Amino acid sequence: MKILEGEPLAKYCSYRIGGKAAYLALPKDTEELVALLTWAKARGLDFEVIGFGANILFSDSGYPGLIISLRDFEMFCVRKDDSVIAGAGVALSELVNFACGEGLSGAENLAGIPGSVGGALRMNAGAFGVEIKDILIRANTLSYKSVKEKVLSVDELVLSYRSSKGLNGRAVLAAEFAFKQGDKSELVLKQEEIKRLRAERHPLEHLSCGSVFKRTELAPAGKLIEECGLKGERAGGAEISQKHANFIINRGNAKAKDVRELIRLARSEVLKRFGVVLEEEVRYLGEF
Numbered sequence: 001m002k003i004l005e006g007e008p009l010a011k012y013c014s015y016r017i018g019g020k021a022a023y024l025a026l027p028k029d030t031e032e033l034v035a036l037l038t039w040a041k042a043r044g045l046d047f048e049v050i051g052f053g054a055n056i057l058f059s060d061s062g063y064p065g066l067i068i069s070l071r072d073f074e075m076f077c078v079r080k081d082d083s084v085i086a087g088a089g090v091a092l093s094e095l096v097n098f099a100c101g102e103g104l105s106g107a108e109n110l111a112g113i114p115g116s117v118g119g120a121l122r123m124n125a126g127a128f129g130v131e132i133k134d135i136l137i138r139a140n141t142l143s144y145k146s147v148k149e150k151v152l153s154v155d156e157l158v159l160s161y162r163s164s165k166g167l168n169g170r171a172v173l174a175a176e177f178a179f180k181q182g183d184k185s186e187l188v189l190k191q192e193e194i195k196r197l198r199a200e201r202h203p204l205e206h207l208s209c210g211s212v213f214k215r216t217e218l219a220p221a222g223k224l225i226e227e228c229g230l231k232g233e234r235a236g237g238a239e240i241s242q243k244h245a246n247f248i249i250n251r252g253n254a255k256a257k258d259v260r261e262l263i264r265l266a267r268s269e270v271l272k273r274f275g276v277v278l279e280e281e282v283r284y285l286g287e288f
């Protein structure tokens with residue numbers, strides 16, 4: 001396994017933004033991941049495990065330690081009765097496709113969410129009233145501290161809205177999901193309908209990290225930002241999407257600092273107008 005030096009992080013996230021990682025590696029299995037963690041620890045390097053980078057904003061100054069990208073990791077997806085077991089590096093969309101194709105119902109509303117199975121667990125990804133926690137049975141995880149594997153049940157993972165407390169200090173290696181028997185052609189149609197709705201509502205023609213902010217108790221963050229009149233606001237190459245105000249898009253040459261400027265603007269205007277503190281869903285990596 002190669003450890004790349006000075007690797008541009010823009011290649012590893014949906015925003016296509018970011019400086020260089022001091023070190024970056026793409027392990028294919030648990031053995032390689034364990035070797036990398038041991039290597040980083042022996043050198044006192046910070047490290048971060050990422051999936052497809054669909055929810056990450058990397059700093060313009062990059063990351064000073066080791067980025068471990070799991071996009072080539074444990075690429076299996078297998079059926080066991082009415083459950084499916086998938087490796088952390090499998091695309092969530094592939095898991096959804098696989099389940100629908102097998103006539104297994106439960107994941108169809110998650111169609112079209114970018115990212116990996118591991119990232120989806122970490123973020124408890126969700127859409128159209130369904131979250132990962134609704135279909136998850138258990139996950140095989142690796143402790144960063146002891147570098148030992150442990151299977152955790154869905155309760156032990158403590159998943160809530162875009163949060164997974166039980167995964168703090170752990171990497172997801174693989175996960176098992178529960179499904180119900182369904183009609184294959186109906187599931188495939190439903191999946192297509194969900195993808196159509198997403199394309200209608202979201203600016204998928206531009207680079208982004210999806211929703212920048214979590215929803216608030218008052219209203220969806222996008223609605224509050226829109227009511228502040230911020231749609232179309234720009235900073236450098238970044239823009240608050242005209243189509244959906246909770247998306248800050250990269251118009252092609254945005255820097256992380258541009259995205260951050262718009263995040264600050266949205267936070268301060270929403271606080272002034274509604275007294276609501278917006279909390280980011282996007283994860284920052286590197287120095288900000």
Ligand SMILES: Cc1cc2nc3c(=O)[nH]c(=O)nc-3n(C[C@H](O)[C@H](O)[C@H](O)COP(=O)(O)OP(=O)(O)OC[C@H]3O[C@@H](n4cnc5c(N)ncnc54)[C@H](O)[C@@H]3O)c2cc1C
Nearest residue numbers: 051052053054055115116118119120122125126171172210
């Ligand atoms: C166009 C667009 C639309 C989106 N729509 C939605 C949506 O509808 N609903 C939704 O919930 N999200 C949405 N997102 C956000 C994103 O798709 C999800 O958060 C997704 O689950 C991220 O997966 P990832 O593999 O890219 O994780 P990454 O972005 O790589 O990582 C996210 C976090 O998880 C951690 N992580 C990743 N993999 C692992 C692992 N194996 N073990 C431990 N930690 C890990 C990372 O360190 C980071 O903290 C959207 C994003 C885009 C770009």
